[in-house]
Amino acid sequence: MRTYDNPVLPGFHPDPSVCRVGDDYYLVCSSFEYFPGVPVFHSRDLVHWRQLGNVLERPGQLALPDDTPASGGVYAPTIRYHDGLFHVITTSVGAGGTFLVTAERPEGPWSDPVWIDLPGIDPDMAWDEDGSCWCAMAGVTVARIDPRTGEVLEGPLPMWSGTGLRDPEAPHLYRIGEWWYLLLAEGGTALGHGVSAARARSPRGPWEPAPGNPLLSHRGSSSPIQCTGHADLVQAADGTWWMVLLGTRPRGYFPEFHVLGRETFLVPVEWADGWPRVGPVRERHPAPAAWSPIEPPPVRDDFTSPVLAPYWISPRRRPEGCWSLTELPGRLTLTATGDSLDRPGHTFVGRRQQHLDCRAAARLESGTGRAGLSVRLDEEHHYDLEVAGGADTSGAGTGTGWAAVAGNGSGASGDDGLEAAGARDTSGAGTGNGRATVAGNSPRAGGDDGLIGAAAGDTSGAGTGTGRAAVAGNSPRAGGDDGLEAASGGDAVGVGTANGWAAVAGNGPRAGADGEPGVAEGDGPRAGARTAAVVVRIGPVRQRVAELPLPAGPVTLAVDIRATRNPGPGSGPDTLVFSVETAEGAVQLAELDGRYLSTQVATGFTGRVIGMYVTEGRAVFDWFDYAPAISCATP
Template structure:
């Protein structure tokens, strides 16, 4: 049980922004966590922590094109689904699914920072594969459905099975299975009910990975479905022993805002919650925005994080849709600047040059100093090719452009002098709708937020944030804010992203 062992609290989510399907492993005093990355390259962000609360991204597992083959026209929300990370016999192992190319595969590494191996493909159905080793050293893989198989992870061979396991309580999409040996039991934890508001975590146990499986009498062990809790869609969880010696759960959840049905704009995020055990079963939740923490307290960083492009390599937080050709960007052509070479003429189709960062704060400020040269470039806040707002500079003017489904509209325009220009995008609380023709509307905004576009301190336009939400755009990702070029070459001197109220 989690008693009053510590007197500090942490804020959820512990990894904010589009970081879904978390999986975690412990190696000594260190914790390593990975998340789904879908159609973005590099894939599978990798985080390190000593207390399960303060996480730092140390790399991406799939950081070479050979590890992450994606078709140039791979659909948004395809790509890499639900990795599992484990440490066994002195080596790190990761299994995941490329739904766009090849299916399930395994990579491994001696060190979490890599290099990680090329994929070892394995002929197993479904998505969301898991790895667990028994006392004899045999490796077991569970997968969506739910089934289990005994495998050789080095050769990618199925040695036994697949064997039908426990498929949950009858809700849709039994998925995200994880196997654990705890005491005398093997536990099988799954998600079901779909990854939307009906999401749940359910448990079963057996004496061996082959079953038979006994469901928990109080399933689901965690859900927020049908509640007014500010945290929703709780599910797709993993268990780990924390620095306090107790079990903790990492899981995905969302923070919807705005009028019914509510809109979550950052995607599914990584939350942390304590786990108690009663009569041999876990007791979890509800998952709160503020929880009592494990380990020792440390202040949480609230300042904006800035990149001056002075390092010899890109920060691992930078991602690009589908690929990032070497000739599409450079840190050395103009020292201290990020060069962007256009590879496509529009953000409305795959193939453009865009380097972005996940939006991490519901109320945020993102700014960049951009030199468009003689080309066309800007700052975009996006969910996919059909849902993005752009602050674009070309031909001596800056435009605010909205792409919402089949509609593309220039919302505002303003002349700017030649040379570098400071572009700013903020996301803030929704209040009244912006004025129309200079006149207040008096209408309430039902959106989750308002997205504002500035050149320096000058406001050009405000747009409704609901159109850049999962509930409108659909899919499994969240907002990404990025620098792009669609004509010629542009350069960025710096980029920063942080809370709207950051000092």
């Protein structure tokens, strides 16, 4: 028996919606704060999907201001085909509200938005026999609209709002036989998520709930797939029915962490007594009758096309002047529009991480800008492998309840405090099952399942307990239980206690305002030297955790991501290993715990994106590789 594996669309592809035209299927999903918005995919069998483009690819269609928060932007589109046109309806949260775009072909071009004055999110579209267009919204309400003008002709009218669980949303209406069916999500888009249904003779109601609600939920189960919900139905050409929906694949020790975001899954549907019936979503299911495999995407993008591939995305916007594939043909040239990845407005071009085990690498040409490879969830949660020349060292700062210390002494902070200090020529010892990385002559080790980083030098350091260790330069720092530890060159030792965080910056940090990381005098490598550094941003802490001098010439920047298998106490979801390769060979700089780039830590609705950036001057990238990897299992 032929089978398929879930998810059918891995990585940050949440809130799927699907329609069929003949033997072809088209799917869209949420894009939130990323531009271009609303990726659109094509399949001949519901299993193998190829991205055709993006629905919202012009600034005139999607203009997200820099103050759009992470996980703001474009929510939960619906795609439908009616009267020779593809319709996509969605909501831009915080930037205009609900709107509709149309196209004759799914590849586009898509029209400019037609705005619809309806409150809420998760809009849906369905047509009745007389051509009336009905739009359901989260909450749940329904209105009759004119899709050409956006005028609301009737309503909004209240509908069935689920079984009483929180957040009734993602409504979809279907006319099937003599009934109108309403499919909706409820329970919140986390572990309580589920799919419920009702039916009526008219979109105006009254509604009869399905006797077996919820139709589908993994709440309280031990399934490796969780958060199942936000579903859409489609009938295949052979008459069978299928459901696409979102789910997550959490990893690590309790409470577990998911890092790829909410992904798209596929499950078969049966009908009994006039109601859809859906079993649990499994990692492997019997395949649909149609079977149309496609060639896997190439591992390497060598930037020989005059336009960026549709999978490349950027936070909020991508101004024309910040990137070019024609300035140096066969290369991607990025120009800085902001000086930090910690704030909106920077130049970043990335793609979704789609596999639990994978490798991403980019070839950076020699230059004088500050640029690199970043794995990000948002501006406050990212790991960067950065190449630069210029000033001295990085810094961490202070705010309410945080301590920052610099000079020849040591600093300690109480519960939930931040400590910063400088140090030189010291070493530390620790115990536990931490992982160690080596760059140059200097190993570093962390406490149980900690966050670890190392850079060139001649001493070793270790973190103890359950704290997280991140070390750079020639000296270690120890963090207390559940703390973060970081260090770099200087003259003193700092220790964090209890649940505090330790952050260490060069020879002296500069205090930042409440809620903002501080910046050391001269953030970056020493003037005149070209170095590679691993920089972490975790909430209010920004720290350089590893640094390595580089020879002249191009450099390959790489991250290998290894999912955790057989997790024990303290285990995170995965490990990120950063390395560089030059003409002199390859060097591993740091090995970092992936939990800090997870939804459970960062919060929000998106998933990891891996990409190239520049925050000073100009950077030229020769190619970018992304490929799934055979797991080197992390214990």
